[in-house]
Amino acid sequence: MSRSFAIILCVILGCRAHAQQPKFVIEGRAQGTTYCLQYYADSVLVSKDQVDSVLAVIDRSMSLYLSNSLISRFNSPDRKMLVLDPHMERVVRRAKEVHKASDGLFDITVKPLVELWGFGAKRISKMPDQAAVDSVLQFVGMQKLRLRKNKLYKNDKRTAIDLNGIAQGYTVDVLAELLDKLGSSNYLVEVGGEIRTRGLKEQRKPFEIAIERPAGLGSSRFVLQLSDRSVTTSGNYRKTFDYLGKKIHHHIHPQDGYPLQNNVASVTVVASTAMDADAYDNVFMALSPEEAITFADQMKEIEVYIIYKQDNEFKEAFSKGFSRYIKN
Structure with a gap:
């Protein structure tokens, strides 16, 4: 369930041991990307095999590649x-x-549209026309799904779902919950650039995450300080091309069936869970910068940083509470 784009640049790791507890790090590959768990405890709480086993269970549930x-x-x-x-x-x-x-x-029913535009498992030889888009839109839409307890129904057999816009964040949360259960109260979990933190790192300081910014926006990056928060980033300014005057990239609008055509280049979302941050970064990508900031300011536990292009220049916008996470 790897994501095709991530702007979160790096986790800034401390070198000195936590005053009370040593740091343990587990790294590996899963879901077409890399993962890293760093946690503080009196002794080893979890093995790499245990982590890989959890990831394999999630893949058997929600991987489109199996x-x-x-x-x-x-x-x-x-x-x-x-x-x-x-x-x-x-x-x-x-x-x-x-x-x-x-x-x-x-909308998780966008899978047929993602495939139509060539961002699924198979490449395409030509771009779809309006008739092709319209034909696929007939079986796209969450109204085609019904969830009754643990049973999922679809009204149209052609309807198919893609959970890539939320499942990797969920994976981060599951690994975080595992560390909670095992007794760690200070950790950082990262899968494919999507991050969840709890507690503090060395020297009783918040975890630090560097965010990449496009050239021309002051310094090349800034640093977020997070504790008990999650962060994800989504964007398109690196993987896009023009076709008949339109931008073509992997973010597909579920209502008109076309790749998003607004001026948003990337969004970074801070939320209480990685699943929410993962899901809402897709939402903010589909809104104008003004709409996204208004929406975020109306929500609890959600903050957003937006990079957008205007007059051939990259510009930035922040929700009201985002600045409190930026390291001075």
Whole structure:
């Protein structure tokens, strides 16, 4: 469930040991990307094999690249109902809530559109025309899905879901919950640039995450200081091309079926959970900078930093509370 873009540049790791507890680091590869857990404890709490086992369970649930995963089975045109495991149920339920809160901008049924535009598993030889887009839109939309307890139904057998816009953040949360359960109260979990923190790092300081900025925006980056918060970044200014005067990139508008055409280059979202940050960075990408800031300022536990292009220059916008996380 790897994401094709991430702007979060690096986690700034401390070198000196925590006064009370040593630091443990577990690193590896999963979901087409890398992961890193760093935590503080009196002794080893979790092994790499345990972490990899958790990640494998999530892949068997929601990976589009495994033909026998739950999501692949649900997406089969031969199936209209599937009993979900607890992981996929939690993610789909939260996706429906974000869909409602965003007036439909977050929509997990975009998979056929993603494939139509060549951002799925198969490449395309030509761009789709309006007729092709319209034909696919007939079976796209969250109204095509029904979730009843742990059973997911689709009204149209052609409807298929893609959880990549939320599942990697969820993966981060699951690993964080594992560390909580094992007794660590100071940690940072990162999967593919999506991060969740709890407590403090060395010298009783917040964890520090460097955010990349496009050339021309002052310094090349700034640093966030986070404790008990998650952060994700989504953007398109590196992976886009023009076709018939339109930008083509992997963020597809679920309502008109076309890649987003606004001037937003990237968004960085700070939230209480990585799943929420992951989901809402997609929402903010679909809004104008002004709409995104207004929306974020109306929400609890959500802050956003936006890079957008205006008059051939990159500019920035911040929600009201974002600045409190920036290191002075």
